[in-house]
Amino acid sequence: DENASIGEQVDHEIIGIDPGAGIMKAAAKAKEDYDLSDWSIVEGSSAAMTATLKKAYDKKEPIIITGWTPHWMFNAYDLKYLDDPKGSFGEDENIHTIVRNGLKEDMPEAYQVLDNFHWDTDAMGEVMMEIYDGTQPEDAAAAWVKDNADVVSEWTKGVSKVNGDKIKLGYVAWDSEIASTNVIGKVLTDLGYDVTLSQVEAGPMWTGVADGSLDAHVAGWLPITHEDYATKYAGKFEDLGANLEGTKLGLVVPKYMDIDSIEDLKE
Numbered sequence: 001d002e003n004a005s006i007g008e009q010v011d012h013e014i015i016g017i018d019p020g021a022g023i024m025k026a027a028a029k030a031k032e033d034y035d036l037s038d039w040s041i042v043e044g045s046s047a048a049m050t051a052t053l054k055k056a057y058d059k060k061e062p063i064i065i066t067g068w069t070p071h072w073m074f075n076a077y078d079l080k081y082l083d084d085p086k087g088s089f090g091e092d093e094n095i096h097t098i099v100r101n102g103l104k105e106d107m108p109e110a111y112q113v114l115d116n117f118h119w120d121t122d123a124m125g126e127v128m129m130e131i132y133d134g135t136q137p138e139d140a141a142a143a144w145v146k147d148n149a150d151v152v153s154e155w156t157k158g159v160s161k162v163n164g165d166k167i168k169l170g171y172v173a174w175d176s177e178i179a180s181t182n183v184i185g186k187v188l189t190d191l192g193y194d195v196t197l198s199q200v201e202a203g204p205m206w207t208g209v210a211d212g213s214l215d216a217h218v219a220g221w222l223p224i225t226h227e228d229y230a231t232k233y234a235g236k237f238e239d240l241g242a243n244l245e246g247t248k249l250g251l252v253v254p255k256y257m258d259i260d261s262i263e264d265l266k267e
């Protein structure tokens with residue numbers, strides 16, 4: 001119905017992702033800040049969200065999702081962020097590499113590589129698009145590592161090879177983190193590590209590094225998105241700084257939708 005409000009068109013639903021994601025907390029804050037009490041934020045996963053987006057997009061139907069950059073969806077579809085004049089989703093931020101206390105002493109080589117790991121949204125986007133196109137994450141990561149030997153050599157410069165030492169990286173099945181974790185996992189494998197990539201929820205990812213059951217993750221969105229986790233485990237992990245700068249979170253819609261601001265959701 002052309003005359004229905006945006007809320008009526010989408011059943012007052014915003015398609016969210018896994019409940020542990022920081023973006024879900026930001027979406028709940030937006031609901032408060034913009035007085036959207038009749039709206040609900042649907043929990044699910046990144047994969048379910050992108051599947052729902054594809055279904056709507058293919059039929060040019062209205063849809064509102066929780067979205068973030070870097071993400072392949074902005075390459076695959078014509079999408080826009082809704083303006084967020086109240087700043088519920090925070091400022092642009094960075095993705096940090098987070099390691100367990102003691103990693104530096106126990107595995108100085110891996111520590112050095114994780115500390116050196118730094119790339120940009122274009123590079124991450126290349127890996128993400130490969131995976132989107134159907135390549136297995138480990139194969140997409142291996143191809144990127146091979147094609148970007150100059151970048152990778154900056155991360156491994158002066159680092160000695162090891163002989164099958166076990167290292168365990170945690171990650172959440174967010175598209176951005178599937179890409180980054182597979183890339184750094186491949187680099188550590190090539191250095192001689194026996195690497196396990198352990199897919200977990202956001203809470204257990206931070207808990208795992210804090211209690212030492214995980215050695216590291218490269219998925220710390222800071223200072224805002226994962227602030228609760230970082231505060232909860234302060235002192236129980238080491239932050240090696242940003243591995244990627246300039247991320248963004250928000251509510252995202254197809255460009256064919258006739259709204260521009262989160263304020264437009266209130267009727």
Ligand code: PBE
Binds near residue numbers: 202
């Ligand atoms: N994300 C992707 C995560 C961090 C990485 C934006 C979905 C989150 O909201 O916690």
